Amino acid sequence: MTDMSAPGNPPFRPSMLIYDRRYRSMTFQVIVFILVMALAWWLVNNTIRNLAALGKDFNFGFLWQRAGYDIPQTPIPYTSDDTHFRAAMVGLLNTLIVSILGCIAATFVGIIAGVARLSNNWLIARLMTVYVEAFRNVPLLLWILIVFAIFTEVMPPPNAFRGDDPAASMILFDHVALTNRYTAIPTLAMTNDPGSLDLGARITISWATIAFVVVLIGGWIVRRMIGAWAQRVQDQTGSRPTTWWMSLAVMTVPSLLLIWFFGLHFEAPELRGFNFAGGLNVQNGLVALWLALTLYTGAFIAEIVRAGILAVSRGQSEAAFALGLRPGRTMNLVILPQALRVIIPPLISQYLNLTKNSSLAIAVGYMDIKGTLGGTTLNQTGRELEAILLMMGVYLVLSLIISAGMNIFNSRVKLKER
Amino acid sequence: MSDTHAQTVPFVRDTMLPPAEPPIKEAGAMRWLRENLFSGPVNTILTILGILIVWFLVSHFWDWFAHSVWNAASLSECRQIIAETWGEGARGACWAVIRERWNQYVYGFYPPALYWRPTMAFGLLFVALAPVLFSEAPGIRRIVLGLTTVLTLWLMVALGAPAAWLVFAAIVLVGALAISERHVSWLLVFSVLYPLMGVWFLWGGSAWGPIMVLVGPVLGWIAWRVMHPLSGMVAVIAALVIPVLWWVGYAGEAARDAESIVSFAIPAVASDRFGGFLLSITIGISGIALSLPLGIVLALARRSDMFLVKSLAVIFIEFIRGVPLIALLFVASLLLNYFLPPGTNFDIILRVIIMVTLFAAAYMAEVIRGGLAALPKGQYEAADALGLDYWKAQRLIVLPQALKISIPGIVSTFIGMFKDTTLVTFVGLYDPLKSMSDAVRASTSWKGIYWEPYIFVGFIFFLICFAMSRYSMYLERRLARDHR
Numbered sequence: 001m002t003d004m005s006a007p008g009n010p011p012f013r014p015s016m017l018i019y020d021r022r023y024r025s026m027t028f029q030v031i032v033f034i035l036v037m038a039l040a041w042w043l044v045n046n047t048i049r050n051l052a053a054l055g056k057d058f059n060f061g062f063l064w065q066r067a068g069y070d071i072p073q074t075p076i077p078y079t080s081d082d083t084h085f086r087a088a089m090v091g092l093l094n095t096l097i098v099s100i101l102g103c104i105a106a107t108f109v110g111i112i113a114g115v116a117r118l119s120n121n122w123l124i125a126r127l128m129t130v131y132v133e134a135f136r137n138v139p140l141l142l143w144i145l146i147v148f149a150i151f152t153e154v155m156p157p158p159n160a161f162r163g164d165d166p167a168a169s170m171i172l173f174d175h176v177a178l179t180n181r182y183t184a185i186p187t188l189a190m191t192n193d194p195g196s197l198d199l200g201a202r203i204t205i206s207w208a209t210i211a212f213v214v215v216l217i218g219g220w221i222v223r224r225m226i227g228a229w230a231q232r233v234q235d236q237t238g239s240r241p242t243t244w245w246m247s248l249a250v251m252t253v254p255s256l257l258l259i260w261f262f263g264l265h266f267e268a269p270e271l272r273g274f275n276f277a278g279g280l281n282v283q284n285g286l287v288a289l290w291l292a293l294t295l296y297t298g299a300f301i302a303e304i305v306r307a308g309i310l311a312v313s314r315g316q317s318e319a320a321f322a323l324g325l326r327p328g329r330t331m332n333l334v335i336l337p338q339a340l341r342v343i344i345p346p347l348i349s350q351y352l353n354l355t356k357n358s359s360l361a362i363a364v365g366y367m368d369i370k371g372t373l374g375g376t377t378l379n380q381t382g383r384e385l386e387a388i389l390l391m392m393g394v395y396l397v398l399s400l401i402i403s404a405g406m407n408i409f410n411s412r413v414k415l416k417e418r
Numbered sequence: 419m420s421d422t423h424a425q426t427v428p429f430v431r432d433t434m435l436p437p438a439e440p441p442i443k444e445a446g447a448m449r450w451l452r453e454n455l456f457s458g459p460v461n462t463i464l465t466i467l468g469i470l471i472v473w474f475l476v477s478h479f480w481d482w483f484a485h486s487v488w489n490a491a492s493l494s495e496c497r498q499i500i501a502e503t504w505g506e507g508a509r510g511a512c513w514a515v516i517r518e519r520w521n522q523y524v525y526g527f528y529p530p531a532l533y534w535r536p537t538m539a540f541g542l543l544f545v546a547l548a549p550v551l552f553s554e555a556p557g558i559r560r561i562v563l564g565l566t567t568v569l570t571l572w573l574m575v576a577l578g579a580p581a582a583w584l585v586f587a588a589i590v591l592v593g594a595l596a597i598s599e600r601h602v603s604w605l606l607v608f609s610v611l612y613p614l615m616g617v618w619f620l621w622g623g624s625a626w627g628p629i630m631v632l633v634g635p636v637l638g639w640i641a642w643r644v645m646h647p648l649s650g651m652v653a654v655i656a657a658l659v660i661p662v663l664w665w666v667g668y669a670g671e672a673a674r675d676a677e678s679i680v681s682f683a684i685p686a687v688a689s690d691r692f693g694g695f696l697l698s699i700t701i702g703i704s705g706i707a708l709s710l711p712l713g714i715v716l717a718l719a720r721r722s723d724m725f726l727v728k729s730l731a732v733i734f735i736e737f738i739r740g741v742p743l744i745a746l747l748f749v750a751s752l753l754l755n756y757f758l759p760p761g762t763n764f765d766i767i768l769r770v771i772i773m774v775t776l777f778a779a780a781y782m783a784e785v786i787r788g789g790l791a792a793l794p795k796g797q798y799e800a801a802d803a804l805g806l807d808y809w810k811a812q813r814l815i816v817l818p819q820a821l822k823i824s825i826p827g828i829v830s831t832f833i834g835m836f837k838d839t840t841l842v843t844f845v846g847l848y849d850p851l852k853s854m855s856d857a858v859r860a861s862t863s864w865k866g867i868y869w870e871p872y873i874f875v876g877f878i879f880f881l882i883c884f885a886m887s888r889y890s891m892y893l894e895r896r897l898a899r900d901h902r
Contacts, residue, residue: 028727033726047757050756119464120453123472124468137837137884137887138837138879138883139837139840139851141840141841141843141851142840145851145852146876149869153868362844384752388745388748388752391745392745395741395742396737396740399739
């Protein structure tokens with residue numbers, strides 16, 4: 001017994017780098033580090049040699065050269081005399097437009113379809129199952145092409161709307177015209193235009209827009225203050241003052257006043273000559289892409305919503321009813337907070353997917369960032385390396401922003417555990 | 419009281435009444451209708467809305483489907499037939515295009531004389547999959563393998579396969595059927611060899627290439643056996659390094675030398691002849707087979723304690739998940755030439771498979787990470803308590819359970835990847851959906867045909883993806899061990 005040596009630290013031997021668990025992970029990480037560095041060096045070295053062999057360099061100066069191509073749909077003023085950088089910005093804005101519109105619409109479609117799939121109504125539930133399965137199991141590209149083909153092949157040309165007895169008619173009370181080249185929709189017009197704020201680089205923002213944003217944010221802050229005041233009164237006296245009409249007034253009255261003040265109204269498109277004018281002629285590529293992305297992503301969101309609702313056990317709503325909560329409050333206070341916790345994380349990844357899938361715009365000729373920076377600019381300047389790296393960087397930043405924003409929202413709704 | 423009562427009762431029924439029919443509202447179809455379609459005002463409105471939707475769809479598309487034409491040489495002929503049969507102005511579907519271009523949709527521009535090769539490869543794929551997918555369900559396995567055998571041999575005869583290959587396919591298929599009755603796991607040997615065999619059947623060329631690739635692991639095994647008595651660690655390193663050295667340095671030359679000595683080649687088919695569903699399925703199956711192991715490795719790396727390994731995995735996964743697949747495909751077609759040594763130029767399909775695999779592996783890693791996180795901590799602790807080392811614990815305890823939990827996610831990643839194979843159209847490959855339909859429309863006889871090709875391709879994709887999702891549900895049920 002006395003022979004047993006004390007478990008001191010044995011002297012270091014090289015074999016311990018492999019056999020001792022304390023050192024092994026360090027050895028392994030060093031090897032990985034060396035391998036990764038070697039790989040990176042190899043790739044960079046190859047790239048430098050290849051660029052040298054082609055007589056090319058690596059710089060982004062091409063962004064400031066004249067673009068020389070037109071873009072059909074430009075959210076900010078753009079002509080072919082502008083730079084490639086501005087073209088890329090137009091493309092980025094187009095990507096953002098279709099992504100944001102798609103996310104909003106897909107959420108609506110998804111919630112309706114997801115709830116309807118759980119409906120007691122046999123027919124509606126079956127119809128929604130067919131919708132979800134059909135859209136989930138067929139490539140998105142197919143839906144984009146089909147919707148685009150419906151627009152270009154089935155819709156009438158603009159001049160079919162002409163004459164006393166036209167072959168085609170506008171829909172939605174003569175406000176929207178579906179043609180085979182574009183969709184004419186009404187624009188917002190003002191009789192009392194306050195002018196615009198010039199941000200430089202030919203980008204302007206109407207003062208009316210700024211006024212609406214200010215009023216809405218102000219209304220939201222006042223509403224929060226009313227809520228806090230009501231909470232204080234409730235804490236002190238035990239009865240909560242009725243505030244819903246105050247909140248409603250704060251949120252709507254200033255906006256209505258602004259609408260009246262600026263004389264805001266819809267201006268419907270009219271046929272002038274062979275084309276529609278007055279409204280906004282939205283390129284069919286955008287409409288087709290938006291519809292297809294909405295319906296496709298909506299099917300996935302429907303499944304997420306359904307799973308979220310099913311995840312809240314029945315006992316929760318029974319308990320809420322037993323406590324005497326009305327159905328509306330049960331939904332708001334008990335079921336939704338729990339269902340949202342399940343729904344939000346996969347919903348975020350669906351929004352990300354939709355944004356990335358919007359790069360399929362090249363199939364319908366909608367000029368998003370893939371079409372401008374990664375398409376025409378790339379082909380004109382021959383700078384594949386810079387253009388594609390820049391484009392991937394933009395998508396990466398977009399994805400990171402979306403997931404960061406939604407993660408903040410997620411951390412607000414998620415279960416607060418002690 | 420009771421006595422008097424008993425005596426005063428004038429009538430006591432001594433037989434049961436025949437059971438009455440339930441009220442008509444509470445039975446059969448009426449009850450079902452009332453409960454499921456008209457249980458309240460809201461429900462009734464919804465039902466009417468649903469009927470209107472169905473009616474709208476049927477009234478718009480029924481005549482088009484009813485007036486289908488299956489036999490015509492061109493779109494104008496189709497329209498003529500429709501006008502003659504159902505009167506002027508009638509609409510109708512012209513499925514004749516599918517019939518006429520069937521081979522193009524299935525095989526792309528593959529040489530028609532060699533159609534039997536992809537067919538045989540596809541048939542043998544089921545033999546390779548049988549021990550993986552249907553190992554515990556003999557009934558289903560028998561049906562699948564039997565059907566595969568009959569269909570493959572019949573199609574090969576119909577496509578004019580050489581007799582020697584017919585015999586080869588018959589031996590493999592019937593042999594697999596016989597072996598699977600006794601020892602299903604023996605078929606795993608075939609599953610391991612199949613990828614090389616499949617590549618050889620599809621692309622053709624000298625058989626020495628795949629054989630020399632196979633020599634790599636054999637050399638590694640020999641090295642391991644030789645080194646093992648000296649040092650275990652050195653043996654493992656040698657077994658890993660020697661095959662890589664062999665593949666990089668000597669395999670190509672050895673294959674060429676062997677070919678010049680004894681030629682054993684079948685006609686080679688270049689990648690640009692691939693197209694249609696052959697291309698989709700080739701990319702899809704390779705991507706599925708490669709992305710699962712890569713995804714598992716990435717998921718384990720992301721949960722590793724080692725800082726460097728973990729951060730590399732996070733960077734890789736987040737980068738891949740942050741960019742669209744199209745951007746990665748453009749990297750494959752335009753940028754890969756920059757990143758590789760000057761003068762390297764390798765196959766575009768292989769490049770696309772690599773990119774699709776990396777893309778799917780990043781998503782797979784996240785799905786499997788979810789499964790690993792969902793596993794109760796006690797399982798990890800139990801593995802440690804048993805004294806298992808890291809790899810044994812993962813292999814025997816953690817991964818089987820984690821993978822089982824993540825089956826739905828894994829399969830939906832597979833489905834997503836298979837659908838995404840259509841995007842290869844943007845790098846100039848002939849996918850069945852866009853490029854092939856455009857190619858069909860480019861001919862004068864089928865100019866202006868839109869709906870039929872799209873519906874046909876969409877239907878095939880639906881069948882495959884729907885089958886995959888149903889299989890995942892079956893697998894989930896079969897593997898369910900708890901909550902009985």
